Amino acid sequence: MSAISSSFVGTNRLLYLIRSGRYCQVWAAIDDSRQRRCAIKFLLPEFRSDKEQVVALQNEFAIGSKLDHPLLLGAHEYGEAGCGPYVLMELFAGLNLRDVLNETWKDMLCLLPTIVAQAAESASRLNEHGFLHLDLKPDNYILNEHGEIRLIDFALARRPPKGWERWFWKRRQRSIQGTRSYLSPEQIRREPVDLRSDVYSLGCTFFHLATGIPPYTASTSNELLTKHLHFPLPNPETDNPSVTSSFAQLVMKMMAKDPADRPPSAAEVSNELKRISVLKDDEVASKPARPTLKSQKSLK
Secondary structure, eight states: OOOOOSSEEEEEEEEEEEEEEEEEEEEEEEETTTTEEEEEEEOOOGTOOOOOHHHHHHHHHHHHTOOOOOTTEEEEEEEEETEOOOOEEOOOOOEEEEHHHHHHHHHHHGGGGHHHHHHHHHHHHHHHHHHOSSSSSSEEEOOOOOEEEOOOOSSSOOOOOOOHHHHHHHHHHHSSOOOOOGGOOOHTOOOHHHHHHHHHHHHHHHHHEEEEEEEOOOOSSHHHHHHHSSSSSHHHHHHTTTTTTTHHHHHHTTTTTTGGGSSHHHHHHHHHHHHHHHBBBBHTSOOSSOOOOOTTTGGG
C-alpha cells in the first residue's frame, strides 16, 4: 500500500519506494530546490494522527540533524505536506542487513570483519554525540555495493538518563520499546539504560550476522523476552565454526545478562575488534572479495 497520492512532497520529486515498514515508508527523491538526491520518510496514512509515531518521527529528525559522521545517516529537514509529517534525509543506496542475511548470508560472510567493525564504530560515534540508539539490529544498518554501511532509524534514540531521571525511569516507560530479538534485559525490565544497553543489542546483531540466525528464537513474544532474561548465552562458534573463538567470546561478553559484565561501551567493542580476528584465516582466503546480491540493482 502506498502512503502517498502525489509524485511530490513539497519541492521533492519522488522517484521510487526504498522500503515500507510497519509505520513508515521511505522513498528516494530529488530535492528540486537544491538539485540533490535525498530520501524521504513519512508515516503510513493510518498512523499520521498517531501522536506516538509523530513524536518518534520528530525525534528521528531532532537527533539525525545533529549527526555528522559518514557512518551515521543524517537528516536535513522536518516538515508537513499532503503525506503528513515527513523527514528529509541523506540518500544512501543499499540494502538493509536483514535483507542481505535473508538473501545471501553465506556469501556475506567474507564481509563480516569489516561490517562488524563499522557497526561498532557507528554505534560508538552515535554515543559520542551523546545518544543511545536503543534499537540496534540488522534492519537498521544499510549496506551498499562497496561494503560500506550506515546506521539508520533514530526514532527511539535518546540521551542516557541521569540523576533524578533514573529514579523515575520505569514509571515513564509505559511499554517495552525496541525489537524483541535484540533487546537488552534492562530494556525488557524497563530499567534505566546506558551505553551497555546498546552493547547488548550490538552483540545480538553480531550473533545474527555471524550465524544467519538471531541469538534467541521463540514462538511468542513473552517466551522470547524470557530467553533474553534467563536463558544461557548462545555461542556463535557453535553455529558457525568459521568465526574465531576470540570473536565468539567477545559476542557472548557483549550479551551478558548483567550490564556490569559487558564491555562498557561500543567504543571498547570497536577497540577490541582491532585486536582480534573475526574469521579464521582459511575461511577468509576461501571467500570471494565481494558477494553478489540478487537484489544488486536496488543498490544503484
